Amino acid sequence: xxxxxxxxLEIDLKTIKHLHYFVLQSNxxxxxxxxxxxxxxxxxxxxxxxPYLIEPKLEQLLEQYFNSSDHIIKKIxxxxxxxxxxxxxxxxxxxxxxxxxxxxxxxxxYYPIDIKFVNRDLYYQAFDxxxxxxxxxxxxxxxxxxxxxxxxxxxxxxxxxxx
Numbered sequence: 001x002x003x004x005x006x007x008x009l010e011i012d013l014k015t016i017k018h019l020h021y022f023v024l025q026s027n028x029x030x031x032x033x034x035x036x037x038x039x040x041x042x043x044x045x046x047x048x049x050x051p052y053l054i055e056p057k058l059e060q061l062l063e064q065y066f067n068s069s070d071h072i073i074k075k076i077x078x079x080x081x082x083x084x085x086x087x088x089x090x091x092x093x094x095x096x097x098x099x100x101x102x103x104x105x106x107x108x109x110y111y112p113i114d115i116k117f118v119n120r121d122l123y124y125q126a127f128d129x130x131x132x133x134x135x136x137x138x139x140x141x142x143x144x145x146x147x148x149x150x151x152x153x154x155x156x157x158x159x160x161x162x163x
Contacts, residue, residue: 009067011100013058016088019099024092035090046131048087057086064152072108076101077139081130101143111154113146 009015021032023119034054040047049057072132084097102112115123119142 002113004014006019007044009060011020011103013062015103016058016096016100020089020092020096023095023099024089027091030090030092032083034088037090039087039090041087044131045128046085054088058083058088059117061086072110074136074140075146076104076127077136078144079104081136081139084127085131105143105147110147111150113150115142115146157158 017032017034024031034051034052038048040049061082062077063076064082068075070078080097080101083100084093087093089096093127098115101115106112122138122142126142129135129138
């Protein structure tokens with residue numbers, strides 16, 4: 001990821017595939033390759049697109065992301081919800097999606113976050129809220145609150161070190 005950030009690359013299909021390749025290093029056969037089979041997500045209110053729609057849907061998502069005038073946290077939340085809904089890979093979508101969140105945060109001057117396993121219910125609720133009510137609030141707040149925790153962590157360290 002540092003290589004991509006150092007090259008100051010915008011997110012595109014190649015970047016997404018590169019990050020997925022990094023995530024799925026142990027599965028070289030599928031790493032960095034969009035799925036070619038239909039899949040379904042257990043207990044989800046939304047089902048992923050058919051394989052032939054993956055690239056056009058991702059291109060559309062990227063265009064919406066770059067053209068949006070929303071606050072960056074809201075843009076990232078929507079991008080993540082849509083990316084996971086497209087579910088472009090056979091495996092590793094969640095890890096790749098969360099890596100994309102951090103890539104976008106860092107690229108825009110924010111700290112990377114770690115969505116904790118203990119908050120998985122809220123994380124999944126964000127997807128339900130989005131698919132059932134078209135509501136980004138839960139995911140936006142989740143990302144914003146994690147960012148706030150990171151900022152407070154660094155502020156505390158700075159205060160402790162300046163004493």
